[in-house]
Structures are given as C-alpha cells and as structure tokens.
Amino acid sequence: MSSGPSTPAVSMGRPGVAISPGDHICAFYRGTEQRDEVLVPFLREGILAGDKCICVMDDPDTERVTGSLSQSLDVERSMRTGQFDLMCSDLAYLPGGCFEVDSMLDFWERGVGTAVHTSGFTFVRAVGEMTWALRDLPGVEHLVSYEARLNRFLPRYPQVVLCLYDLERFTDGQVLMELLRTHPKVLLSGQLLENPWYVEPDDALTVA
C-alpha cells in the first residue's frame, strides 16, 4: 500500500495534489471533459518525469488524450521509445471477450515488471478507464475482487495506479460504495483524500 512518510511525493499534475508511490487511487469524475482534467496532467507529469506510463482506455477516441498531451510534449517520441504505452481496454482487460482477474494481474505484472526490471524505469504510472466493466461480458462481475487484489500487487513495484470511474456511467450507488472500499485513496472534486471507507484486501475479499 502507501509508502512511509519519507517516500518522496509524486506529482499528480494538479495544484495541491500529491500522490505517493504505492497509491491505488479511485478517481471519480463526470464525463469525458472531467476525465481528461485528471488523466492528461497525470500522464504529462509522468512522461516529463521520465516515468513509465501505461494507459488503458475504454474510450476509442484516444486521439483526444494524445492531442492534449502533444501540446506540451512529444507524445509520438515517448510512445516510440516505449515510455508511454497507450492501449485499448479490449486488449488489456477483455482479451478474448471476457474479464479474468488473474490474467489482468498478470498483465500488470508483465507490464510493470518489464518496465522496472528490463527497461530500467524507476517509477511506473498505470491508469485504467474502467467503463469497460459496464459491458455485458463474462467476468465483469469480478471487478471489485480485482480492485481489492490489485492492492496486494501495488507494493511489489515503485508505482501508482489510477482507476477512472465515470459517475455518469457507474450509476449504481451500491457498486460505488464497494469500489470505495477497495481503494486506499480517492480523488473527488479535484481533492485527493485518504479513503476512510477503505478496507484491507483480505477483509474486502471476504465480503466480495
């Protein structure tokens, strides 16, 4: 989970908001515009800091994000050099048309592990746009379990994971509460908060 007090803060790209290595953040927003207000600075700060950035998007309009990024940095170069991976949710979360928690955790293990051990990145920023979980596909009901188990993976590498949840799409309040319980930090209305609703993975998995 979160690192100790001595761990240097990581820039979120938003004034007054600093994250720490090991953070697993649940970002709630309304609509694409608000999503980009969180996503684009997060990636820009990472690329500029020399971090490995892995972004999995459910929105097919990825040019919206790369276009915004290219206003302040050379996106193509960062993608070409392997610093920035941008991929669609079908390939990452839903290979073969279904969601499997173990496969997904392996995906992150491979992606983050390779970045750190092979490519030599000292820090990794992973971000996932989670609206894929609303599709009527096998396995998506394990979303909460996945989010809980991801907390065990976080301490293994110097990394931050940002999960993007659109409140206009995730309308079920009960599901929102469950998601709240699986993220140690929550980003709401531009504020990053220690999440008092957070439940340790073992407890959360018992409930889920």
Place this chain on the structure above:
Amino acid sequence: MTELEIPHQLGRGLLSTMRSLLVLGQLMTESTGERQILELAATAVPALAHCRVVSIERVGAPSQTPELAAQLERATPGGGAVEVVDRPWAWAYPLGSPSGHFGHLVVAAEHEPTNEEQFLLRALAQQTGAALANQRLHAQEQATASELSLVNERLRGTVGALERSMEIHARLTAVAVSGEGRDGIARAVHELTGLPVAIEDRYGNLRAWAGPNRPDPYPKDPASRREQLLRRALKSPRPLREGGNLLALAHPQGDVLGVILLVDPAGAAGEHELMALEHGATILAMELARVRSLAESELRIRRDLVDELLTGTDEESALARATALDYDLQRPHRVLVIEGHGRTKDNDAFFQAVRHAAREEPAGTLLVARGAQVVLLADCEADWESLRNAVMRELGGGRARIGVGERCERIADFPRSYGQARLAMRLLATAEWDDRAVRFDDLGVYRLLIGNESLGEVERFVQQWIGPLLAYDQQRSADLVRTLSHYLDRGGKYEATAAALIVHRNTLKYRLQRIRQITGLDLSDPEVCFNLQLATRAWHTLTALHSTPWPMPEKGSSGSGDDPDRR
C-alpha cells in the same frame, strides 16, 4: 431534533467516521442521480451504526411500505420514532436541506444505537438531503439550459426562415417592379430554388420556363382533368404536389389567372422552396392581374371608340381616343356587319372567331359585339369572302355572312357605312341569298331603290304589280310573292326554282297557276316579267329598310307545310 447536535465525547473513532461521512458527502455531491445518492446513503448506514435501513421514504414518490408512509405523514418534518414490526427501536431521520424537505431515512435496530451512532445517522440524513437538493438544483439548471438551448435553436430557425423569406421577397419584388413579366418571375424562382420552373395559363399552356430540361412538346392535360386539378389546388392551403411537380395558383380574388410550378420529381423541395413558390405565385398573380387590367382597359377604349364612330361623334374626340390606342383612324375604312354562329350558338365564341380571323386576314383590329352581330371597322380593302371563310374556319363549321358598307374617307362617314352594312345584311336575309359577303357597292338595282328619295312611288309600283299577291299571302299565309321572286330570279327555270324553294315541281306549277289567276298577267311576256322582278326586288328593299334585324333562319326551314300555296 432539526439541528445537528455534536455529542460531547468526540472520540478518535468518531472523528474517523466523520471523515468517512465527508468523503461520502462529496461523492453524493458529484453523483448524477437521486437513486445513486440514496443507494450510497443506504449502503453506508451499516458502516456507521448497528442498525439497518428499513426504507428511504421520498416526498411525492410511491412508498414500498405504506404503513410507514402513513406514520411519517402524521409525524413532524423533523422526524422521530416510528413503529417497525419486530424492531424495538426505529427512527425516521429527515432528509432535509435549507431548500426543502425530501423525505426520511428510516432505520431500525434491536437496541437503541449509541449517541454517537445516532449523531452519525442524523448527519448522514442531512448530507443526503443536501445532496438531493443539490441534485435537483442541478437537474433544474440542466433543464433550463436545455430549454434555453431549444428556444435558441428555434429562434435561430425563425431568424433563418425570416432571412430567407426576406431574400425571396426582395428578389421577387425586384422582378415585379422591373417589368420582366412572367419570364422574369420564372427565372427568379428558379434561381431561388435551383429547380426548373414553369408558368402555365389556366388551360395548361406553357407561358414561361426557366431551368434545364424544358419538355418539347410541353405536355398538356385534357380540359376536364385540368379543371379538377385547379379545383384541388384552390382548396389546398399550401402548394399542391401533383406527380413530380409542386404547383401554386396565381388567383387574385379567386379567379385563376395562371399556375406556377416547380419541377421536383425527386421530392427535394423543402420549406424554403415552398416559400419561394408561394411568393412567386403572389407576384405572378399581381403581374397577370395587371396585364389583364391593361387589356380590359384597352378593350374598353376600343369599344367606346367604335361605338362613338358608328353613332357619329366629333372628329377631335375620336382622334384623341385613337391616338391613345396608337391607332391610325385617318386611313380609309369600311364598316362590316358580321353575323353567324358555330355548331353551337355562342356569341362570345363568335366574337373571338371574328377577332382572330380579322387579325390573321388581316382586315382590322377595331371591332365590337352588338348582340348576335359583330361590327368590324376594316382598315383595308380585303377579300371579304376570304374573311368570311376565315371566320368559318375559326368557328370550326357553322355559318357566317357579312354585310359591307361603303368606304369611309372621313370620320363622319362611319354611321352611313354602318347603315349600309346593316342593310346589305338584311337584304341577304329578305332576298334569301346564300351565305356570302355582300358589299353595299354591289347591290345593283337594290342600291338604286334604296337611293330613291320617294319611297312612296316605289311602294305604289309594288302594289301595282304584286299587291294582290301580297294580300293573298297575308290572308292565306301563302308564299306566292316568294315563289314568284325565286322563279323570276332563276330565269323561269322550273327545276332550279323548285329546288331553291324545296317544293315539288307540281307544287311550283300550281303556285304559278294561282299567280296567273290572281294577277291576270302572262308570265311569258318579257315586259311583264321585268316589271314583276323589279316589283319583288323593290318589295325586298322596302322590307329591309323597314324591318328590324331578324334572326337568321335555319337553312331549309322555309317552304314547308300542308297548304298547297306554301308547298
């Protein structure tokens, strides 16, 4: 209890839970719907206190627990204890906010929760109420924004339509004042719509075309179908779609003067095109009404001029009218009286036939209708028989005959020439000549008789020679004078006379025998025959001079009956 009272003993656990509430409140504020907010609240309750949610009752929403709803109706908006089956403790917390009361969060437990727990439940309910108020305000704002956006959209549409309408109006008004006529109107509507435009008269004849693919020959509906189409178009409030065309009528005061149509087989015309067509129809109606008014004025001036000339007018006035018509009245003229009919008797059709024939021949352009007759002021020496044939052609059959007066060298001569033409026309009838054009100049002995100043001498001459026969005819309704006239005009030939009278040869012989008996004259004597023929012609002349115009008898109608004198 309406105010949130903070318990005195705020422990660290409670502070942590307050932070939970803060996060939850923020999440509720960001929520997109009331259901989402209420589900968040309901899911959070067990984490805040040892109790469960019985129901969230919303004001104005149907209740799943009617008994509870009834209790809440009786309770104050501030909430309070309620009764729930098998639960010793149950409480309704108000979902309130400064902007209104939204309902109650009803929770129940085996045991009464601690003060801290109750404080948290009350705080949750208040937070939920605030989020609901916020949500409703947001929804209201969105609805207002959406409505404003719709109003703006409609306004933009109206302004756009108005601008297009002004453009159409300006373009067509420019055409109307420029005097470009039907061609200009068709061209303007074509430019405004991009579609081919046709202008037809009320009968379906093409009068103007603008745009590509002009059909040749131009198709024309049968008259009955055309009339049906015009009736339907008159009833239609907007342009009528007929096949691949959209048509609008130019009908000032309900009188259809013309039709303007858009050729639109693909049905591409929208509101803009319809508007252009309607404006075009209005301008066309104005144009056609103007043209018709001009034509009617000219016709009236012509009619007045002819009337004045025939009845006698001062030269100055007549010349002034003629100048207004750009007509040279100081050429020699003849007055013609033309009488006849087509297969059906239609005075208007006969007038039009004479007008067209006179224009084509050419024989003249000043003419008026006088009852069944048409009076033409001929401005040249035409072949009058050719003119008569032209009238017959225009009529498509029927009959026509013409009386032609003498030349008018001066304006004062018109009344005399008119009288001569009428007289020639009457002689055609009284002398039973075949239909023809008769010039007064060619009337021979008739002209001599007419010119005789002493008609009394002529009448005495008639009485002397055929007086007994006239008396006999009158008393017996016989036909002896007519018989004698035909006999003498045909040189005493029996066959020709019998054929002209349409009687049997024996009837003719019988009548001639009666004539010999009554007059005591010898019809073989040339001197006698000359005087009798002169007397019959004088009698025709007197009849023509004294009679009013009589209707033209149908051919073959005379000479029938049982009386042998009339056979």
